[in-house]
Amino acid sequence: MCGIAGLFDTRSDETPNRDLITAMTDALTHRGPDESGIHLEPGVALGHRRLSIIDIASGQQPLFNDDKSAAIVFNGEVYNFAELRPELEELGYRFHTNSDTEVILRAWEVWGCECVKRLRGMFAFAIWSQKHRRLFIARDRLGIKPLYYALLPNGHFVFGSELKALLPHPSLERKRDACAIEEYFAYGYIPEPRSIYAGVHKLPPGHTLVIEKGQKSLPRPSKYWDIPFADNGITSIADAEHELIERLRQAIDIRLVAEVPLGAFLSGGVDSSAVVALMAGMMDQPVKTCAIGFDVPEFDETAYAREVAERYQTDHQTDTVKADDYELVDKMGWLYDEPFADSSAMPTYRVCEAARKRVTVALSGDGGDENLAGYRRYRMHMAEEKLRGMFPAGLRRALFGPLGALYPKADWAPQFLRAKTTFQSLARDSVGAWFHSVSRMTDGQRRRLFSQSLSNELGGYNAVQVLREHAQHAPTDDPLSLVQYLDLKTFLVSILHKVDRASMAHSLEVRVPLLDHLLVEWMSGLKPEWKLVGGDGKHLFKRALKPLLPDDILYRPKQGFSIPLAKWFRGPLREKYRQLVLSEAMQDSGLFNVDYLRQLQAQHDSGRSDHSVVMWELLTFALSQQHLDAA
Template sequence: MCGIVGIFDRFGRKEIERELLGRMNESQHHRGPDEGGLHTEPGLGFGHRRLSIIDLSSGRQPLFNKDKTVAVTYNGEIYNFPDIRRDLEALGFEFRTHCDTEVIVYAWEAWGEACVERFRGMFAFAIWDRPREILFLARDRLGIKPFYYADLTTGQFIFGSELKALLKHPEVPRKIDPTAVEDYFAYGYVPDPKTIFSDVRKLPPGHRLTLRRGEPKCIPEPYWDVPFAVQAGITEQQARDELIERVREAVRIRLVADVPLGAFLSGGVDSSAVVAMMAGLSEDPVNTCSISFGDPAFNEARYAEMVAERYHTRHRVEQVDPDDFSLIDRLADLYDEPYADSSALPTYRVCELARKEVTVALSGDGGDENLAGYRRYRWHAYEERIRSLLPLGIRRPLFGALGRLYPKADWAPKIFRAKSTLESLARDSVEGYFHSVSILSDSTREAMFSEDFKRGLQGYSAVNVLRGYAERAPVDHPLSLVQYLDMKTYLPGDILTKVDRASMAHALEVRVPLLDHKLVEWISGLPPELKLNGREGKYLFKKSLEPHLSDDILYRSKMGFAVPLASWFRGPLRQKVRDAVMGSDLAESGVFNMAFLKTMLDQHQAGLRDHSAGLWSILMYDSFLRRYA
């Protein structure tokens, strides 16, 4: 895995400042500590930091074609590169290395922009075609690898794997996008293609961008989408058998590496399935690792041990202090933008542990989105059944009034916490799902933001992000729709961002077989009832895995990487969060109603309400302001 940067003079051939390019490149040293490379020529500069995984002795980047007219800087892995290489050799291309990078160069020469459609893997890359004066950029289909860019008023186009690389350029404006702030406090991250800064963008997953020198066009275009094309006539047993074969094949092609390789093993269904497939494909014991928590409410370590024992893996486990909050100030440096998923803390620790033994780790990310594993999908299906009984014109005033009247009972058993459900039922399907995934409700954000900031939003609401994707979705089934929305927002914006930054902080490559695009395409076409069957999420996956994993693994309650924020903010972090929430940086930003922030803080620390999610998001925004704004 690697880091890439570049500078392109869109309208001329001015010399690229090599020292600046080097600073941008070195800001991502952690992504590729093995080797660095720079290339400059009139009007263009490419940089690369390399983490050597395949063909350790060659494959240095930027890499050129035979006559030095086409160059690539690339981050990722193309798992089907041997097949593509054979196709290219049949066309007469000659290879000097055994790495996948060289395949990209010749694939561009052979097929142009369509080359990206042949790649199976995770990637973000830039190609410079000197004879045609074209800069071609692409990002993988699901957004596993990041890609930031900015089109500067100076005529330079710059890009990088992380936002911090672009911020090394003195001409990048740091004007905060108010709509991105609204998005952040709704979702806990800034969804693609926005960034927190108005003048910097992310290349969306499954998109490519072609820049021709002298032409003003700078509009990404999609080359792939999750199809959700219905498979007719497939029986459940056929689907079970084929699912296992497809997962096994997705794992198999990700086992190629010239460095030590292993897997994360949390004890959940997805990571356990990946380890089970790896064990069946490997002659040697699989290297696995997991972290444990002292608090049994957060501890899945014993389930990981069960899987490790069954498949005789080389298992390493370390206990993490449940009050391990020493990384809080580090998160702003890792994620650059405001990022409020607190599970980034244990994710960082498990990546740190894995890197002690391996350079490549397989993970189970993507299973919940693909196979409907989240509890919120079950709740959404339940709410959709009620919505179908009454038109919105009746539901909105009826359930809206009930939701306003019902007390917010954070302290009560879940069965009595009906306020959120009532509020959701007063909305249409997309609004209802947005309400369920928002870390701060519409009413809380309305109260939290200052009047000046709200006027600057000009009526914009973060629900617009989901509405935009829903309008273009290739599905109308309620379950498939929300899965699609998550694949476009939560998966790349939260899950994959979390894993990429945490792993790259330790120069660890993480591969995600459950997000193999061919597997995703096939699963998307399965009947929704094979994914969510009654109350059972991942129904087909679990049934398929019964010969491979015990019922204790498959059918227990989902835990996840939880962090005890509520108790932290009332105990060891009491003063830290108070200093941040009432500090000058937030007050001077002009975004917040400071009186309301104080109310949130006082209520939480008095034990009257649980505002831990909101306070964490505010703490992370404060950390961002202190470093970057």
């Protein structure tokens, strides 16, 4: 696992400044503390920071082909490189290393841009072709590994694993993207392809991009893969259960190759427990497992993790995070560069920190909820879909629209009295309702939050457009499959963003077997009615896991990493909110209605309203801006 950076001068053959590419590469030292590599030639600079996992002795980068006419910098792991290598050797290619990096480069020499379709794994890489004066960049199918890029006014095309790798370039324009700000305050993250800066883009998952010498505008990325949601032909639920476990077992097996200590995260949830249970049957020694506990009982799941650890006799370690671990807040700006409001980033950071003390590679259970319909919101959405189907759209808008507007928000009330959101969703179409359910702030809240100048700059743009564009290209019209598809394209990528930054901050590689693309393709083709049965999400997966895990693991309510934000903003973070969110810098930004920022804190302090989600978005936004302005 590594960090990559580079510069391609599309206008001249002047050799880039060594100090510049060194600064870009060194910004990623945390991703690859073991080695650093720099290559300079006329018009091109490539940089690499290495975390040694496979072929420790000879896997240095940038790596070149035989005649030095092509070079690659690569971040990730390709798990089928050992299968591809004999095929390439039969075509006459000689190998000088035992690394997956060299296999990618050789595959590109044979298949060109189509080489990505042959790769099984997680990756972001760039290949420079000296012969064609052309740069090829690619990102894995699900977005496990990140890649930022920009074409600067001086003709420099720059790229890097994180936004911080681009910041040293003096020609990088720092203009905030108004649409990205709208999207951030809707979703709590900035979805691909935008970044916080108008001129910087994130390469979308499953896409490649080619840029050539002399190109004056940024080319559009090219999609090479999508989640098919095509019937996989399985007609028996028993057959589906058996094949699911066998496919997952195989996805885990190919991720156990490493020349460094390897283990797994174990939260006690269904997905991580399944991964550990199957790992235990494949390894000759006890699986090293890591769990994070909280010193507040309602947030703590370690008893469940311990139950699985004892059952499979893992080498288990639990670290406890204090409920007042708010000191980590100050790291969030540097860690994520862009504003990122998933508060579980902090316990994720801690579990990665704990894991790195024992292993260099950890397997995780991420991806199970999106692929197999595990989130509670899927159940809620399908219930609303049934109601939407009973009324014509016009009648729904006329009936439920006013009810949603008039019904009080009632944060303080019992759950069954909080009908405002349901009424608002029923008045919308399916995609609009899904956007309403996943949004952290309503349209009305964002209108009150934004200044008039920001609203004018947005020109009516609404973040729902992100989902509508994905829905237009969705390969399914099944209501459950559609929202799974939307989550796989947006929310899942944000989770992977969270895990990538938290793990790489500690030079820890995280592998995600439930996001093996062959497994994802197959799971997408399962019958939707097997995934969500009544109120039981991941129904098929849980049935398949019954021989491996007890019912109190399989059927307990989903919890996830949580921190007590509401309490923090009435206590230890109250002053930090005032200092950062109500600061002169935020006021001078001209982005927000300052009276509304103060109102949020006053209402939250009173205890009658819980604005902690919005206040956290604002605080992490302020931390990001503070970091970016200083960089």
